[in-house]
Amino acid sequence: MLLFRRTGVVFALVVSLIVAAAPADAADRPAFNRYSAAQLAQQILALRAAGRIGIYDYSARKAADRRDxxxxxxxxxxxxxxxxxxxxRRCHGGRLVRIRPDIRILRFLADLGANHGRYTINVLFGQCHSRRSLHYAGRAxxxxxxxxxxxxDASALLWGVRRNAETCRRHYHWHYSVGGR
Structure with missing residues (x-):
């Protein structure tokens, strides 16, 4: 019985330390949870205007992508x-494909710009990627x-987004997606 009491106390202490050290979850950031995709995009654009977010607009054929x-x-x-x-269109056989983005990507981008310093977006959902790319699903x-x-990475975890193996050393960018691939 004495061992159980000691073990129980130690277990409770360890659990309380782990819980205290764990990062806040998305529920602790209610402002981003209550916004629509349109409102989050407006926030991201406002952060861009304030100099907190850059948008590089990477494209292999900028004129064609601008038209699209x-x-x-x-x-x-x-x-x-x-x-x-x-x-x-140049990545989809000339067809115009329209998608709705996953709101978790927008929450991640808004939170990152508001709370974690300056960054630059290279590509959202456009450009040519592999056939099953999460970019095409609005999730990367x-x-x-x-x-x-x-x-x-800390901000991404709050919103269900993960960084994958595409790194600056190998791919000249950091890739984040819902689904993490």
Whole structure:
């Protein structure tokens, strides 16, 4: 009985230390939970105007992607206006594909810009990726090198987003996605 009491006390102490050291979850950030995709995109664009977020608008063929409205800045403007976003026609056999982004990516981007320092978006949902890319499902973003990765990883975990193996050393960007691949 004495061993159980001691073990129980130790167990309770360990659990309380782990809980206290664990990062806050998304429920502790209610502001981002209550916003719509349009409101989050508006916040991201406001953070861009304030210099907290950069948008590089990476594209292999910028003129064609500008016409398609598939550049990251255009996609955010469309989301902010309540519209679906366009994927690049050149990556989809000439077809115009429209998607709705996963709100967790937008929550991650807004939280990262508001609370964790400056970063730059290279690609949201446009550009050419592998056939089953999470970008095409509105569930991934590529961020420019120079990002404070530990801070970004902590923010990502709050919103169900993860960084995968695409790194600056190998791919010249950091890839974050819902689903983590």
């Amino acid at each position: 409205r598939s550049l990251a800045s255009q996609q955010l403007a469309d989301i902010a206006a309540g519209r679906r976003v366009n994927l690049s 973003v590529d961020l420019r090198c120079g990002l404070k990765v530990k801070r970004a």
